[in-house]
Amino acid sequence: MNILITGASGFIGSFIVEEALRRGFDTWAAVRKSSSRAYLQDPRIHFIELDFNSKDKLVEQLRGHDFDYVVHAAGVTKCLHPNDFFRVNYEGTRNLVEAILELHMPVRRFIYMSSLSIFGAIREQQPYHSITEHDTPRPNTAYGRSKLMAEKFLDSVGNEFNYIVLRPTGVYGPREKDYYLMAKSIKQHVDFAVGFKRQDITFVYVKDVVQAVFLALDHGMSGRKYFLSDGEVYQSSTFSNELRQAMGRPWWIRIKAPIAVLRLVTWCGEYYGRLTGHITALNNDKYNILRQRNWRCDIEPACDELGFHPQYQLHRGVKLTVKWYQENNWL
Template sequence: MKKILITGASGFIGSFIVEEAIRRGMETWAAVRRSSSREYLQDERIHFIELDFSSVEKLQKQLSEHQFNYVVHAAGVTKCLNKDDFFRVNRDGTHNFVQAIKATQHSLERFVFLSSLSIFGAIREQQPYKEIEPTDTPQPNTTYGESKLEAERTLPSDLPYIILRPTGVYGPREKDYFLMAKSIKGHSDFAVGYKQQDITFVYVKDVVQAVFLALDHGKTGNAYFLSDGQVYQSTTFSDLIHEELGRPWWIRITAPIWLLRIVTFFGDIIGHLTGKISALNNDKYQILKQRNWRCNIQPAIEELGYKPQYDLKKGVKETIKWYKEKGWL
């Protein structure tokens, strides 16, 4: 029985990775914080371990009693009030974890790091838009993207790592795209900017598929983009949500980019004053402003055998069904 450690196990993507590891008969260890919810980690076969990513020494002590065949590092933050927290968690936490893994895990076969397409930022923005390539130079335009890029750069060449860079991930349990569904149920939808925006998505279960393909036969040191292989326009996601909600009456407002800049500027200020992270912040502004989210997933198809099972219509249908069943909508 292979032994796998999954960090960020209580999170949206991490909890699905845990479920798949259990389904595959692996001895599954979920790394969680003491304060983390275990709502989606109820299977009695799950083993739990608490890890302190702030210190290499503490991590070595916590990991020293175990030998893992596989490690999936899905822990990280996507929203923070303070810029420094992105780097403390995403970059420094990854560096500390990797150093502790190298010192303690002598049976390690694969280390999969979940990064993001966001590390490349707004490149290839001239129309007609072209796919972002793995060989392009990253130019992150968000603090999150910067911190994930620096996290990637902490991975040493003598670690058997594979990097996965998914585009926007959605699915059951996800809370950011859920806000769009909640808004549409409340009869309003918002679009930003008048210039064409090419958007890509990947369903959470397809990300999980790629994780285990990478564990099985990913090429050490390689990085792979993940999407469903399709390109959508900015309103497609909300149109599909509207359809799955039974087409309630709605008003769609298209706001200019400059107005979004003002809203997110004050969103950041209010967030710092209240201590609560606003959904409309500077990173969100950069994400919505970016027009080209195309990416080349051919290397993942050819080298991993990655075959997306969910296009946006199928994924949204399953996601909205889950939101309804759980009483979110």
Template sequence: MNNEEFAQKNTCQLKKVLVTGASGFIGSFLVEGGLERGMQVWAGVRKSSSRTYLKDPRIQFAELDFAHPGRLMEQLAVHKQSHEGWDYIIHCAGVTKCLHKDEFDKGNYVYTRNFVEALRTLDMVPRQFVYISSLSIFGPVHEDNYAPISERDTAMPNTAYGVSKLKSEHYLQSLDDFPAVIFRPTGVYGPRERDYFLMAKSIKQHIDFAPGFKRQDLTFIYVKDLVQAVYLAIEHGVRQRAYFVSDGNVYSSRAFSDLIQKELGNPWVIHIKCPLFILKVVSLLAEFSARCLGKVSTLNADKYKIMKQRNWQCDISPLVEELGYRPEYPLDRGVKEIIAWYKKEGWL
């Protein structure tokens, strides 16, 4: 290890980091990433949050109520008095599924704004504020030529989720000298994640559904590679920058399901290509039925638009060139690891 690598490795040690949304899939891995780098890690949670994946005794907890600005100010003020602030904040809290569309705006934009305004008011702005956004903020781009989505493209989200994430990005970028770093990951998968698990469960039952007949280029990012990218940004002291994140490869619409089938050892799977108009009807009916029952449906209008999108390529060259990002999990390695985890945990 040369001097520069040693310096970067030790930049994080003993520094304090807060990970919001720590009880979630990505958040729990970000917590582990901080611990692995010798940081003092606070897991930002709600009082009702599950702590299933937050068992390490080194983890400290911060209960944060983003929905109520007054209560949030009190919680942060108490933390400041006892522990001062945090050197870094990774804001992973947010919503990906909602009963009503306006809840995306509240959970992803309004709560982010409440948090940042409280930090600024209390003089608790960290060295870096890392915001986990999404590739979905760009919507369907370059579907005629399948060119990678880049930072030069105009974001035109076509989902309530994407709109809410873009509003948060615009808000953070509008603040003078605010040390925001934005990550726009493509589809994130890994242990503990449940949406891709549903695909694995279906394939175990010998059924695989694919949306539409037209070419679809997909990209993925294994959760541990996303964690690597985030902490590289912290180690390099990046501010006021946004990055796309994927594993650097482009996959066909069948690649993920074929790898799952291989790892499960299924001798046969029925691959069904569902026409988009049928998928749209099914998605709307599933959303309506779930809403009548007061539940959130995995299949809904937003999800339909995401599945309909044909081009998910994105340009990660800035992440590679500026931060030295080197993804370690191509899809075959990642799928092998998640299927092993699902089996070990009794999910499959």
């Protein structure tokens, strides 16, 4: 079987490539000319350069290829300008699907990597309840809105296109760079916490996301959308506590600040990014993500229909992640 994996040089994409090779797929990694191939060293990988900005270019680049499966993991989570989210996450997805359809490529299933963020701050009244597939999305970030637009486009394509959408919550693991900043701060003896209202958070280890991807290739109904988490709910301080534990419990100072301070910090980060042209992790989108209080989600449909069973609870996943950071000189 041939499989095309977009975003192959990225955090999640590179793990999908590794698993595809392990399972014996004829594996094609879609990359840009500027993409790092640091995690794509296996000589069995076939590379293909794709330009998601143009459907016509994609048609030419894909012509002559017949992929059995496509996993569309390409996308952006941070941008200098909000329009870039829609250009990459929505228009890039639309261009790819339209190119596949124009070529009459016999794709058995198309997997789209979306996000829990498409729902925004809903079910925020305590006691918090899990977000379900029946809730109405109200994305409060440009990232979430762009992912939701891509989902709606897939819904409009029609029955001739076999697709499944995966909606992971916060994904962490080796090679991930945003949660790494928290680990780096703890190593420097400082931990930051924001807000005083209870916050329920969910996580999913990258290899559990990969498990769901390969289950979705042949399980579940076309058009279905599945939440992914490790099945547990954590408090806002749990992740940093686990990081500190895995790092040998260095001394630290935990600074807890009100939401207003976060608003100021992320505004400054947004301004600095636009001034310098450097994308920062602390921006307007990040403000809305960090102030959201309820990240519970219902993974029962994924368990029942895909056979998804998370293997990495937070304690185990964080321990493996910190070990990788240390072995690769990130910490």
